[in-house]
Amino acid sequence: MTYKLPALLLVAGLLLYGCKTAKLPNQSLPTTARVLQEGFLTCFAPGTSLNNQPVWCEASAVLFDGKHILFANDKDMPAGQSPVFMKTLDDLADSTRSPTYLTRPLFSSTRKYEDFAQTPDRRFVLLTTAFDRVKSGSHDWDSYNTILYWRSGDEQHPQVLAPDDTSRTSIAYRQRIAQLLATAEFPGAIPYFKIEGLAATDKQLLFGIREEGKSYESFTYQAKIISVSYQIEKKGDSERIRLADDWKIINNFDIAAAEPSLPKPLALSSLEYDPYRGCFWLLTSMEANGQLDAYLWTISPTDLYAGKPFSLMRNAQGQPIHTPGHKAEDLTPLDQNRLLLISDDDRTRTTIGTQIRNPNQAAYTILTVN
Template sequence: MSRAQVLSHGTLHCFPAGLRDERDRLVNAEVSAVVYDGRRLILASDKPVPGHGRSPVFAVDIDERGIPDDSSLTYFTADAIVRATKYEDFALTADGQYILATTGFDRIDDASHDLNAYNHLLIWPLGEPQRVQVVDPDPRDGVEGSLELRAKLDAAIGTPYYKIEGLAAIPGEQGDGLLMFGVREQGNAHDDFEYVCRIVGAHYRITAEGNLVFLDELRSLYGFEPGVHPGVNHVCGLSSLEYDPYNHRLYLLTSFETEEEGMGRIGGYLWMISLDELAAGHEPDLVCDEQGETLVFEHKAEGLAVIDETRLFVAYDNDRHLGLGSIDERDERHACEAPFTLLAMRE
């Protein structure tokens, strides 16, 4: 049985309090992606953060406890990073030298390029976001987005509609590694889908120019049904993938948003599987708390980062829900704040 100890909870200021968009609506922090680059946490909101010098992607230092210092917040403002919309997950390449970022790929306009911003896989060298490149772009000059990759995802997933929410790179047998995309939703349309926990992917290598190329076709790699586990009481879908290079295993986050007795409920679960078990198609282990009960996050767990051999950083995307529950003595967060949890794995 895998167990996790909660080390701390908190909230992170992602932009100035009271920030409003061009329609004079209060901007809400919706952190859906996080990765630790060995020095800083890099996070992303799946909604734009307006204003000159701001971006939905930003970095913060952490102290020796793993707590983020929002006074160190730095936005990543390269054109390609600001232009991409609806970030859903980050990953380090298997060699730890590059950052990868994916959007949701959950919408496209076949008649125009108006929605291309939702279809991006980006890569940049560690510590050099200004050198960002788009992975697998449309071969036509001037067309932004990873549209060639979208066609490959279409073929691998096999449904008209899908949503990508996970990204991880693990060591592979060819080239630099195996890149995995986590699928959360799939079906006929954005209002006609099922929640799933599915992984598709392909082997890749990094070119001399610092971009990523696929070495084989994207294909189904793994899937599981959370609901068959007796500790899971909610319908949920995959919300993040994270490779743990210290222990050679993969973490999977699942989250849920349900209506119960007329009230909305959000939350999530944490799962773990070794790379050998993953390759063999075994079921992942559902992580428990220190008492051996299922660890159930009271917020919608959407981002996961491995800090070191034992510690994990969990970021929450609660959408417009402002309640803080037990993670803070305040009743509500400010719209500019993102809640988080630090965990330590105990085996």
């Protein structure tokens, strides 16, 4: 019997690690889901332009912070507006009510937003960029490598997640992530990667990697999840989030192996922790040959940290839950039984029923989960 002891200790260690990094006692994994509502969100006024070019709402991030729904467009906006804005759930589909734009300089100077997260205690909101652009010997593209955060409800005072108090970007973390993602083809550090997922437990931030490789023109699609511990540092009346240096790859999800019948190529487009159910949600999306789609998955914290595959969400008839014709890029729990998904359909005139998307709009979907 003693030869089984190391295996038993390994399993116990993985379970303890998952519990230690994320105290999620009341796990309630969903079984089925269905579409409750679909529509188009109006992000800004029709005809909005920048540099004499029409601006499209390419919404890539969404978060319900308990009071407002926050959105982030991954494109620049004209002066006086912002790529980050808020609406209430009641006026989500109301095209006559303009959003509230978050116009602090940091929101406009930071580039290419990808995902929101909120700590389980709802104290802090975080917003990450893609980290997919860097210019050697120059700081011109450092703003593409930034994580912002602020106290929930205090959007007027965003801060930059960095090792110090003076940095205007989070570029200091880019090389550490690149080293973590090193491969046999790219030993030492991977040249290119793209972050599209961000989730927060009570002790860790989790980042979802969608692409990695030589460059934005030569990469492979991924659904890889990395973790890093954080703590809240208090100085007088201020609080700052500080990261440890314990970056790890905790899950390398093989989508095709889990569900061979799904279309390809699918890759990670959102990762979220659900504080109501104590589980994680994953979106995987595709954009190939004019086809836009995204699929919804879920997993328990224990299985996530053990490197196990996510489970595909299905409807009551057993069909996969997905967003045909739309590239869902982020989701947020509205309550225990509803999820809000936002789509970044780029500049495609997508449709919902008889409605045709205008450049100032983004598609959204509300799901009921059971």
